[in-house]
Amino acid sequence: MTAPIGILALQGDFREHAASVQALGVETRPIRTPRELEAPDLEGLIIPGGESTTIARLLLSSGLFEPLRALGERRFPIWGTCAGAILLADDARGLDRPALGLLPMTVERNAFGRQIDSFEADLPAPALGPTPYHAVFIRAPRIRAVGEGVDVLMELHGEPVAVRYGALLATTFHPELTADRRLHAYFVQECVARARATAPVPEVRAG
Numbered sequence: 001m002t003a004p005i006g007i008l009a010l011q012g013d014f015r016e017h018a019a020s021v022q023a024l025g026v027e028t029r030p031i032r033t034p035r036e037l038e039a040p041d042l043e044g045l046i047i048p049g050g051e052s053t054t055i056a057r058l059l060l061s062s063g064l065f066e067p068l069r070a071l072g073e074r075r076f077p078i079w080g081t082c083a084g085a086i087l088l089a090d091d092a093r094g095l096d097r098p099a100l101g102l103l104p105m106t107v108e109r110n111a112f113g114r115q116i117d118s119f120e121a122d123l124p125a126p127a128l129g130p131t132p133y134h135a136v137f138i139r140a141p142r143i144r145a146v147g148e149g150v151d152v153l154m155e156l157h158g159e160p161v162a163v164r165y166g167a168l169l170a171t172t173f174h175p176e177l178t179a180d181r182r183l184h185a186y187f188v189q190e191c192v193a194r195a196r197a198t199a200p201v202p203e204v205r206a207g
């Protein structure tokens with residue numbers, strides 16, 4: 001599969017995500033404008049970690065907010081990591097601007113407290129295979145509740161840290177900072193390829 005995956009490149013660790021996706025042999029494209037987002041060959045989008053307040057502000061000033069929200073509502077595959085997960089939520093606590101509101105979950109920013117700002121943990125990840133996944137959390141949000149239809153893929157102390165809702169994926173940690181590419185492969189195979197396989201046949205326009 002070589003179709004491009006867009007990486008929202010307004011702020012945060014978009015370069016690391018691009019490198020992880022490219023390591024799978026999949027093309028990526030940085031997305032900074034509505035025109036880039038609307039490219040018909042784009043098959044999915046990653047919203048990276050960074051600072052959710054900054055990314056939210058830049059989404060509005062770049063004109064990307066509405067087209068991105070509309071794409072998500074049309075079941076376009078989108079994966080948000082850390083700050084990106086906050087932006088996908090329909091209830092984002094501590095965010096001073098609107099989130100995209102695409103994924104039914106309550107997320108609280110910076111909710112692990114200052115003492116444990118950043119930490120790493122090996123977590124069971126049955127959807128990815130028998131080997132635990134080494135997850136890196138950096139000023140991570142906590143997913144306090146998930147709505148109906150949301151599948152929990154990974155947990156930390158009984159609380160969701162990776163969830164899927166149709167073609168949407170959200171992780172509160174940073175898969176782009178480790179060499180384990182299984183979550184990137186999961187997004188490409190389970191969200192993007194599946195969405196493509198089930199996409200309606202495009203209407204043929206007359207004239």
Ligand code: GLN
Pocket residue numbers: 048049050051052053081082083084086109110138139140141
């Ligand atoms: N604390 C950041 C925020 O709330 C997220 C941290 C991250 O993406 N590593 O936006």
